[in-house]
Amino acid sequence: EAQVTQNPRYLITVTGKKLTVTCSQNMNHEYMSWYRQDPGLGLRQIYYSMNVEVTDKGDVPEGYKVSRKEKRNFPLILESPSPNQTSLYFCASSTWTSGRHEQYFGPGTRLTVT
């Protein structure tokens, strides 16, 4: 089954404790992204990757890191989480086909930083 998986699905942590949210896709997509979703602000892109070892900042990259060592995995790293990073996070993968760019979203990770 084609899918994007994220772990963990829920996480409560404390300020300053490093954490990693994993993302994996099995569709051989080149393009992967991380978004955060906050009430009234929609989906804001944090980082994206156009292929292995190619990553770039999105709209809200401060406080986050990513890596793309393998095509299928795109972990999101919070080196020193702060309460303003409490949010719902989505990983997505996609590829361009015939001018279309359908993003397949993971199930989401709800992060609370206290």
Next chain:
Amino acid sequence: GENVEQHPSTLSVQEGDSAVIKCTYSDSASNYFPWYKQELGKRPQLIIDIRSNVGEKKDQRIAVTLNKTAKHFSLHITETQPEDSAVYFCAASSAYGNNRLAFGKGNQVVVIP
């Protein structure tokens, strides 16, 4: 970069009526415009999309129209049903450069039975 805006932020319709959500975009180089639906507690999912070489696209009860001159595109839902209640996101992207999708802030559609 691209800026996408959606209006209205919340839309309530009676079951069976039509709903229309409009989005505007800023970058004239954008050429791909998808709509995503997010049901409560679920992930966003693509429901329909349109490329800039097409003015309208329909899929059963949903349709999207594009006006490149005015830089706006709209989602039309006819004969609304309770299962159409969700948050709808529009987005815009260019096939050139970094292929980023810029999303609007979303519209909450409530279908009243």
